[in-house]
Amino acid sequence: MSIRTFRGGVHPPERKDRSQGTPIERVTSVPQVVIPVNQHFGAPIQPLVKVGEYVKAGQKVADAEGRMTVPVHASVAGVVKKIEPRMQSNNTEGLCIVIEPKDPPEGESAQDYMLPLDPFACSKEEALARIRAAGIVGMGGAGFPAHVKLAPTKPISYVIANAAECEPYLTIDERALLEIPEKVVDGVVIVMKTVNAPEGVIAIEENKKHAIPYVQKAIDENPQVKAGMKIRIQELRTKYPQGGEKMLITAITGRQVPSGGLPMDVGCVVSNVGTLCAIAEAFREGKPLIERGFTVTGGACKTPKNLVAPVGTLVSDLAKAGIVEIDDQSLGKVIFGGPMMGVALPSYEIPVQKNTSGVLLMSEQEAVQYEEDTCIRCGRCIRACPTSIFPALLAIAIESGNYAEAEKIGLMDCIECGTCSFVCPAHRHLVQRFRVGKQVLRALKQKEAQNVR
CATH class of the missing domain: 3.40.50.11540 (NADH-ubiquinone oxidoreductase 51kDa subunit)
Incomplete structure (x- = not known):
């Protein structure tokens, strides 16, 4: 079997040995779940339940009409305690449904799954x-x-x-x-x-x-x-x-x-x-997406693990239950996702979402931040970029406010992988510039479209 690859790329330290030998452990009991209403890329959806209502695991609790919408389901059976804005794994506040687990009335099921469907006998x-x-x-x-x-x-x-x-x-x-x-x-x-x-x-x-x-x-x-x-x-x-x-x-x-x-x-x-x-x-099984697997690891995590937990599980609750042991004294940064493309968060009192592949509890040594310097025109970012754009030139265009030039260079083709920032000897915050640049470019295009109307 030939081994294949792509042009560019980098080889960051893998650091997978901490958790790769740990079998998947299922989290069966949590004190609460905080389920973000909007966990997808697309149009927003709205809650379908009210505070005080009893819900079953798998019951739809938020939805809306529209092609680019995806419903959200209760990940545990219990009572809806709150529907309020909470901090989410994308580092923004969003509406969340807080459910406290509770057994169903006697004789009733705690699950509300769909019937199984044969994928090879349906349209x-x-x-x-x-x-x-x-x-x-x-x-x-x-x-x-x-x-x-x-x-x-x-x-x-x-x-x-x-x-x-x-x-x-x-x-x-x-x-x-x-x-x-x-x-x-x-x-x-x-x-x-x-x-x-x-x-x-x-x-x-x-x-x-x-x-x-x-x-x-x-x-x-x-x-x-x-x-x-x-x-x-x-x-x-x-x-x-x-x-x-x-x-x-x-x-x-x-x-x-x-x-x-x-x-x-x-x-x-x-x-x-x-x-x-x-x-x-x-x-x-007719099972909705109500739980997911993710890795909890990092230098400040004493018990690196691979877990499957209900969507909405707070990492802080995993720590309180002793499922994950965290060294708060050495904790330097919390990242949801991986170190290259993940999102840094102010704490680990954040819920696991449908797209949470990992929770990194990085030590201060791992999370060291370097002072940004000026570009030395070395070209390392250009050689490393897997999409063949010119990150150094792109950053210059964005810094000068020339978004037309940035688009021409390939701003919207950037996948925000972070390879350019990783290899930069000047420790330039390139990905952050590109993310902001994309937001500005989209806003400019939207304004231009409105003016045409």
């Missing part, structure tokens, strides 16, 4: 409706509605399972490959059927090659594969950001997503391991 429309009804979003970080991604308007040649997990520290996807590979493969065949793709590829970085025999066995034993479906494993070079959609597609197929384009433009659909497992559960 594409029924499959997409089930995926939306289950509240499934991209669980690798983006939170894009899965039912929209899996309704491409162009023919699909490949379904790619993103098992690269290229972010340092994070190991939850690796554990899924080792512990529940059959569920990952089941998710792949369901997506292949939904988008009518002839081939599935499970992409695994070479630092996880020990998981390949487990995944291959699951492929060989899958009934749909035995019936003729084609799935293969592709080993990839360990390099960041190998897990980026565009990087995966280039490495596996040789195709390049055009500027401003989508994976479907080159006949591909890419789904994260967690998303695939959630899709399998939605069909086989």
Whole structure:
């Protein structure tokens, strides 16, 4: 098997050894859940429940009409205690539904799942409706509605399972490959059927090659594969950001997503391991996306673990229960996600969301911040950029307020992976500039469109 990769990229310290040998542990009891109402990329939704109302696990508690909406479900059975703004994992306040667990009335079930649905005996429309009804979003970080991604308007040649997990520290996807590979493969065949793709590829970085025999066995034993479906494993070079959609597609197929384009433009659909497992559960068990797996690790975490917990679980409650032991004296930074693309937060009293792949409790040594200096025109950022844009020139355009030039250089093609900032000897805050630049450019375009009207 040839090992493939992409142009550019970097090799940050992996630091996966702290948690990669730890089997997935299920959190079965929490004192409360704080469920953000809006956990997806798209139009906002609204609560469907009221304070004081009893809800069952799996019951829909927020939704709205619209293609770019995804419902949210109660992750535990209990009583709605509050509906109020709370701090979320994107470092902004948003409306949250606070539920206190409570047993149901005698003789009633604590669950409100859907009936199982055979993905190979239903129509594409029924499959997409089930995926939306289950509240499934991209669980690798983006939170894009899965039912929209899996309704491409162009023919699909490949379904790619993103098992690269290229972010340092994070190991939850690796554990899924080792512990529940059959569920990952089941998710792949369901997506292949939904988008009518002839081939599935499970992409695994070479630092996880020990998981390949487990995944291959699951492929060989899958009934749909035995019936003729084609799935293969592709080993990839360990390099960041190998897990980026565009990087995966280039490495596996040789195709390049055009500027401003989508994976479907080159006949591909890419789904994260967690998303695939959630899709399998939605069909086989009728289970909505009410819990997720994530890694808790870092220099200030005394007990690095891979957990599955209800959506809305506060990390602070995990600490209080002794499930995770945190050294508050050495804690320097809290990051939800990975160290390269995650979001730094003011505390760990934050709920786990559908797109939370990891919680990093970094020590002061790990979280050291360097003083920013002036660009020395070394070109390292240009060589490292996986999307072939010129980060140094892009930063100059944004700093000078020339957003037309920034767009021309490729601002909107930036995937905010952080490779440019990582290699910069002047410690320039390049990604932060690009994020702000995108916001300003969108606002300018919106204003321009309004003026045209």
